[in-house]
Amino acid sequence: MSQKITMGAALTPEKIAEQLADGGAVAPASVAEYALRLGDDALILSQRLGWWIARAPEIEEDIALGNIALDLIGHARSFLTYAGSAWGKSEDDLAYFRDEPDWRCAQIFELANGDFAHTIVRQFAVSFFQFELYSRLVDSSDPVLAAIAAKAVKEVDYHRDHSAQWMLRLGQGTEESRRRVQVALTDVWPYVDELFRDDGLIDDVLIDDLDGVAVRPTTLREPFDELVGRVLGQADLEVPTGAVARGGGRDGVHTGGFGVLLAEMQVLARQYPGATW
């Protein structure tokens, strides 16, 4: 998997499969674990955002959140297909036939939609996080992760612009919009910390052993804080400090509403296995 995407170095699925089969210093299962995290983040957030279609404050926003959810589905499909290749599972196997402890999304992605302000604050945090992540993952030594990131980063940049514009509108809008967005910041921000935690998979396996497959989450905190701080400053909102949620999503520990989300997302595939339309 040492081949990087460069001008003139075409990489075909056959070559990737060959390199995966080669083994050697490569531990595909750990790369798959990492891809699974990123895929779960995108898929679960997409499922949450889909709820807003026909419920957002204005029709343009129905379309915006629906479009963002569609981009995220695309990212999830790529990551989950790649992850599943290590275990002989399809994207659908991973999406529909895993139980709660097997999911690896960070908890912020699964947080309840709340009111529109909560959804926007969650979107604000994760789109700025994903932009920093993907803009570095394009240099991953794993060419498939790098390719998915190169595609995703352009889309996430647009999501980032969308959420930043809303933070400004809500922060500088009416007394009520400002009150609500500040409450949402207080509620959502404790879950931001988990996004930037390193762990054994990242440190020992993906960076030390596999020479920079993953992006070290701790390195993203500073650029994230800087950009997010600038938007919040301009929106005249306070940067939340203090409370930090315990997290654990990467280890399969999830929040209260997650089981209900999974039930809704998985019920059709489980009740009618192999259903098509």
Next chain:
Amino acid sequence: MIAVANPVEFSAESVARPRPADEASRAAWDLAATVVDPEVPVLTIADLGVLRSASVSGDRAVIEITPTYSGCPAIDAIRDDIVTVLEGAGYAEVTVRSVLSPAWTTDWMSAEGKQKLAEYGIAPPTGTRPVGPVSLGSVSLGMGIRCPQCGSLHTRQLSRFGSTSCKALYVCQRCQEPFDYFKDH
């Protein structure tokens, strides 16, 4: 995600490749190039830059396409249409691969494609939107988008997102007509 007949495959390609040089592959390219975008039927996948390569050995054809946006559902319809067209032309085995890298950009849209878009009533992309620091003003500045109905540059963005992933919604201040704008990407 249920019933995806052809799961996403991965490969990375280096540059925007022209029409293949060898005769057999070029014939397959030309056939694939007749497939149109199901959402914007005036555009072929070659106009869009979605068609990336074609190669033929014997009666087997391999076509590479790239999605415009990661989640674009049109890619499945396009894949099916390519298989139908090539099988109809006698190829025994047709493989369609999705390539993710390099990522699609509106720079790959042909000049002819942009012209056809405008005639169809969709404002074509104006140039490449750079990925970089987020715009911080409450008004984001961009190139003037020309109304495809009356040609006025006096237009306003109604919604940053539109009826498909690749479009935004605009309205012309002069003729008052709303129109789609194919976003720079």
